[in-house]
Amino acid sequence: QKEVEQDPGPLSVPEGAIVSLNCTYSNSAFQYFMWYRQYSRKGPELLMYTYSSGNKEDGRFTAQVDKSSKYISLFIRDSQPSDSATYLCAMSWPYNTDKLIFGTGTRLQVFP
Amino acid sequence: NAGVTQTPKFRILKIGQSMTLQCAQDMNHNYMYWYRQDPGMGLKLIYYSVGAGITDKGEVPNGYNVSRSTTEDFPLRLELAAPSQTSVYFCASRRTGAEETQYFGPGTRLLVL
Numbered sequence: 001q002k003e004v005e006q007d008p009g010p011l012s013v014p015e016g017a018i019v020s021l022n023c024t025y026s027n028s029a030f031q032y033f034m035w036y037r038q039y040s041r042k043g044p045e046l047l048m049y050t051y052s053s054g055n056k057e058d059g060r061f062t063a064q065v066d067k068s069s070k071y072i073s074l075f076i077r078d079s080q081p082s083d084s085a086t087y088l089c090a091m092s093w094p095y096n097t098d099k100l101i102f103g104t105g106t107r108l109q110v111f112p
Numbered sequence: 113n114a115g116v117t118q119t120p121k122f123r124i125l126k127i128g129q130s131m132t133l134q135c136a137q138d139m140n141h142n143y144m145y146w147y148r149q150d151p152g153m154g155l156k157l158i159y160y161s162v163g164a165g166i167t168d169k170g171e172v173p174n175g176y177n178v179s180r181s182t183t184e185d186f187p188l189r190l191e192l193a194a195p196s197q198t199s200v201y202f203c204a205s206r207r208t209g210a211e212e213t214q215y216f217g218p219g220t221r222l223l224v225l
Contacts, residue, residue, distance in 0.1 A: 008152055034212050043116075043202050043216030044155070088154065092211055098143070098162060099170065100214065104154035 003027055006089055006103030015112050019076040023089035023103045026070065030091040030101075033065050035074045038086045038105065047087070048074060079110045114138050116217035118203050124223045125193040133188040133220050135203030143206045144186040145214065146170075146178065148199040155202065161186055193224045 006023045013019055021035075031052050036044035048063040050056045050072075056063045062075040072091075076083055089103040119134045137144065146158040157170030161180040175197060177189040186205075190197060200221050204214040 006154075032211055041219070043204070043218055044214075045216065046213050049212040098160060098168075099145075099157055102155040104152060 003101050004089060004091060004103045007106055008104055010107040010109055012109045012111065013079055015079060015081060015110055017079050017110070019079050019083070019108060019110075021074040021076075021087050021089075021106050021108070023072050024070055025072070025091060025101075027091075027093065027101075028067070028070065029093040031094050032092045033063070033072050034090040034100070035061075035063055036088045036090055036102075038088060040085070044088055076108075079108075081110050081112055084109045116203055116205055116215050118201075118217035118220050120220060121218070122221045122223075124225060125190075126225060127193060127195065129193050130189070130191050131193070131222075133190070133201055133203075133222075135186045135188065135217060136184050137186075137203075137205040137215070138184065139205060139207065139215065140183060141205035141207045141215070142183070143208065143214075144180065145204040145206075146176070146186070146188045147202045147204065148172065148197075149202060149219075150199050158188065158201075190222075195224050198222060198224045 033050045035048040037047045038044040050063045053067045060077045064073040086105040086107045088105040090100040116137045142163045145160045147155040156172045159178040161167045203217040206214045
């Protein structure tokens with residue numbers, strides 16, 4: 001079983017739709033949860049960061065962590081064509097934060 | 113402030129050749145990382161460094177070597193290139209205390225034929 005599982009997509013939605021991107025994980029020690037966005041032929045960039053459980057909102061983006069289910073989500077409201085990218089979840093755990101464990105990424109396409 | 117820079121952007125190697133992928137950052141970050149990204153496989157950590165003179169293996173270190181003589185530079189050496197090393201290579205850095213934020217370079221596309 002992989003430490004972090006992520007549906008590869010592609011996910012294709014119309015402009016204005018609500019998008020839900022998800023990751024599951026197996027290591028209950030994970031405490032730091034991140035979402036990175038990667039545009040085509042570019043390096044990933046940090047989009048959202050959550051420590052432990054709960055929700056975090058930033059504009060049209062909401063990150064959710066459910067540690068009891070070992071499940072994290074990224075919601076995008078009013079999706080735009082500029083949101084078309086690959087979204088990678090990433091995680092790490094206390095006392096071993098030298099490294100991040102990345103999911104395989106979900107490719108999202110928002111069409112006008 | 114250039115952030116993380118990588119050279120070259122693209123390279124074709126023949127089997128058995130060697131090369132060095134260059135990575136530099138101007139943010140005075142202690143931590144630096146090398147990843148490879150294959151289609152549908154996500155980012156795999158090759159090597160990382162927590163400071164000048166200190167390096168450690170990641171998940172997929174075989175066939176690669178690194179050195180970290182300065183804070184700014186973290187080159188990745190490929191010896192005896194193999195087709196399995198065809199990939200996109202990303203270098204990243206972060207500052208101490210910011211576990212969540214790695215800054216990535218633009219990547220180097222490598223094709224081994």
